[in-house]
Amino acid sequence: MAEFNRASLEELLKKRFFFAPSFSAYGGVAGLYDYGPPGCALQANILDLWRKHFVLEEDMLEVDCTIMTPHDVLETSGHVEKFTDWMVRDSQSGEIFRADHLIENVLETRLEGDKKAKSTDTLSATASKNNTKTKKGGAVPVLLDSATKAEYEEILAKIDNYTGPELGEIIKKHNIKNPETGGDLTDPVEFNLMFESSIGPTGSLKGYLRPETAQGQFLNFKKLLEFNNDKMPFASASIGRSFRNEISPRSGLLRVREFVMAEIEHFVDPLSKDHPRFDEVKDIKLRLLDSSIQSEGKTEPKELTIGKAVEEKIVDNQTLGYFLARIQLFLTKLGINPQRLRFRQHMSNEMAHYACDCWDAEIQSSYGWIECVGCADRSAFDLTVHSNRTGEKLVVRESLPEPRVYEKTVLDINKRIFGPRFRQNAKTLESYLLGLSEAELEKLKSDIESNGGKATVNLPNGNSYEVGSDFLTIGRQTFTEHVREYIPNVIEPSFGIGRILYSLIEHVYWTREGDEQRAVLSFPPRVAPFKCLLVPLSNNAAFAPLVRDISSRLRKLNIPIKVDDSSNSIGRRYSRNDELGTPFAITIDFQSTNDGTVTLRERDSTKQIREPVDVILDIVKELVEENTTWKNVMEKYTTFVRQELD
Template identity: 55%
Template sequence: MATTTTKTGQPFDRDVLDSLLRRTGFYMPSFEIYGGEKGLFDYGPPLTALQSNFVDLWRKHFVLKEKMLEVDTTIITPEPVFVTSGHVAKFADFMSKDPKTGEIFRTDHLIKQVLGARLKADQDARGKTIEVEKPDEPQKKKKIKDVKIEKLDDAVAQEYNETLAKLDNYDGEGFKQLIEKFEIKGPTSGVDLDPPKPFNLMFQTYIGPSADKPNGYLRPETAQGQFLNFQKLLEFNKQKMPFASASIGKSFRNEISPRQGLLRVREFLMAEIEHYVDPEAGKKHDRFEDIKDTKLTLLNRHTQLAGSEKTEVMTIGEAVANKVVDNETLGYFIVRIQDFLLKLGIDPSKLRFRQHMANEMAHYAADCWDAELYGSYGWIECVGCADRSAYDLTVHMKKTGAPLVVRENLPEPRKFKEYQIELNKKKLGPKFRKDAKAVETAVEELSQDMREKLSLDLKDSGKITIDTPSIGNGKTELEKDLISIEQREVTQHVREYTPNVIEPSFGIGRILYHLLEHTFWTRQSAEATDEPSARNVLSIPPLIAPIKVLIVPLSNHADFKPFLRQLTSTLDDLDIANSIDDSSASIGKRYSRNDELGTPFGITIDFQTVKDKTITLRERDSTKQVRASQEDICHTIEALVRGRETWEQVSKRLPEFTSQEVD
């Protein structure tokens, strides 16, 4: 377990938080009465409300503020879409199998946790059995066999640390070499593991009753549905560029070893943005000047490749100017992501942006930065911000012929020279038969530089050779009776181009879990009572807290009921989530129970309320109280939950109330 502390500096205990979350109904294992299923969880009322508030804030922060076009596309996706996008071939993680026990591990996680365990056991003697975390299952402790638990010398320890720093840059063969080099065995059996092999993470499914084999997938992301609707979205946006689409919805990934609670699950909610830009405009952003002085904590790829995880704090303006971050639009969204996470209540000291290394980069990405959050599982990717270049629109356009392009009327005609190709299709068809279309496609895709080179070859030797990967040995020869390449002057009235895409992608469940870790702490009570002296608190910001206000009547006295009805009605009209606890427990205990749910404010109705219609307002973190009229308190709560006022301001404006809360 990674070393971490609460907001008060106390050691963080994941087991205590997990017990709280399960006991208070934040979440529970799916199908629990049937034994459950790994990687699947149900959200209870508090976490469902927290997620709904997250989505509402996300829409306001991104969709409304940036004038995005929100869409809702289908989860079930025909196979050809993901074949074209590259997901069928490349959307995979590497797994390692223990041949003796049959256990399967995600290879990078296994290496990371074994090397981490050895570093922690650095002072133990050779051959001694030590208690370490079972790989991929931090909640359970188990004595495991490991031949490399002796005291490490400085060079070996440094090599372990350098390997861990750049682990994401390894492929299957690289993982195999690391396993052999560091003698990593089956965690419980101690035998050699099978070689790492890729495992595609997509769930297959059948579409229609006549399908005799899987012909579709559950989407692993929402992006492809947005790309396929690009032309319609461009029309909806009146052909104006740049613009962005956005989507919030369920995605599915068949995780190899989902053993990190809510962080690694097989069904999850995502929020994704596809921001379309003109590549000739240099991917500039018209509001970059507004955010250029914002400071970020960055871990670039060069530092990682050097075997270090040392971060650097710099402004996004400096990062873009120095090409640490590739362009303004990518930098703009990285800042907007940081602003959003901090608004949620994420601890800024536990947030960093890490750049992907070359081998780690998704097949479609030109550059990518992850917003990583630190918690008891270490640094975890929670938001990705990728420059997908023009990959997706280009491959879908080539496959379907759909015009996924922008056509822009030029203010003045543009004249230029280009190399144009003409094929003699009357001869091409009979010569290549079924391969004629593949040859034609390969010719059309030739760049201007390649066309210039081939025109010289054709002139010199009367023939050219082009790459045709799907035909024969991958090369095809064309003689001058089949093809001509000439440079001609072209007058262009309409510019046609394929946009590039900047994509911020949010794993909502992962962010919410880290929010719960970052806001969890324990209040020590100085009172001598029959209740536990340590009380758990979730300091979830009022903006997204599941319940904003707890209403506590001093007792079930009949005189209190009209005030209860009036208060709940007023708060309901203000769209402020509230609940009533009129149980027989003490006021202190009732407040304490709701501190565990993250409820930021509490109202107490007492006999003074009956006399003068005033009520007390309690703030969760400080337990301080103020007293005022019902009208004043309700308006104050509205200002607090909308972010228009802080508790510090309220406590200066309204009279302090110094008694009432009793255990």
């Protein structure tokens, strides 16, 4: 098998119209792509498998929510303030880069230059501390000293954990510039990734194109709980388009501005995050790159069972671990190479504002390790903030077998004084105070007592108010509870379908030995865009009745087919459809018109069998549904030898 060549693959994908840049006749727009027929079919098959693997097998509740999202919703969720990346600008040309990606690219190029330098005798062995010699298209091979190389590798291992100012320091310290022009870079600044819009003709209602499908699921929680007969735990699921205004999209489908997501929100009791089906997956081995490994500047994952990982608290809980294992099973079903799949735990600075633990399923491609699935324990953040903002109780109520007696710190407001004192601000302040946790109330009480009966409260909107003991009473009270009321926690697996699709294509791409022009995409039958090729030996009219009959019968079996009756040779036609990833081909020749037999060819091995049409159709159905394998077929039927002529 020839060495992987990304340029050749990209040419194939363009030629076979898997996908292409949008609006190319007008010069195109970075980060926007159109899918052609095989790309659409491949994406649909991936989503079909996703639905079967998760929605059907896990009995999830699927919803389809609106793309346009009001400002208030995303302000409450934290996206308006925190959904940002750090960008830098070439101070001469004005070209913009995402800071962490630029640092990654430059340091990886320098490390590659170090490897090239060690493999040649043409360069001096004198080490260059920062290895800043570059040329357009790559690095001039220059040796690095061991300390600099180790520092580069540590930075790359921790790249997702740096703040904006820290990224700026790395850029300055290691003399990182625009790789193309050598131009100096500005300090990193934050950029919000959401597409802003307005709703309605006046433009007064501000909105955004959603950056994720999650918020619609959270806001429908109450309806979903009722639909599920108030039973916990349960999961919702959603497939749809999301939008992120990427700073500098450069890596094809891996970084785009409009994409399909498939997301799950698994609602669970915060006091019990065990999963009833965990025993089914506990022995599955995963390659885990946890935060402790990364903090040491290392990138080699350790392999252990998910049961052991949960037991040792590397993974926080059973439900999170269950979904990590199910994600791996899904990706390997698609055809992802398990040796090029790992799960990387988010480090502290990198953790999303809502998460208490988060892992990314990363797939290795020619672009490096790419996050394709995120799996986060979002705690109770989303339901809590939306409940506080709207006043709607997004809670679960469960009758207790025995009454529960407990103490709780509570706040009591004397509204006779409170209302007149704060007037138009009273409602906002009251809502904030009533949303404080017990720990926050205890701190407020302590501040009031230690400051002569008064304390200052700072609201998220930036306003400050002085409150006091003359109208606030904070203390412990005893409660008897017959019905337990709680806000669920959420475990969220989130799938970037385009990234998975592209990574899968790289993993199944290869060329035939001795002929790099004969490319093959070895998709598993379940996800291949077309399952079967129907090939008449020539355009002779004698073949037409059989072509019509077999194609009709295949379609009635719900098997997507492609008929190739062009004038090209049989070998060329086989080869063309190998590039589309079509796993099987039925060939009709003159013998077929005499005895009703046809040949069946398998894509990867190119081996064939010859049997009556009815037998071949039954075999194809079993192969496409993956109820049997080509190996089993070859053990049962005699190999038919036909030379594939170009």
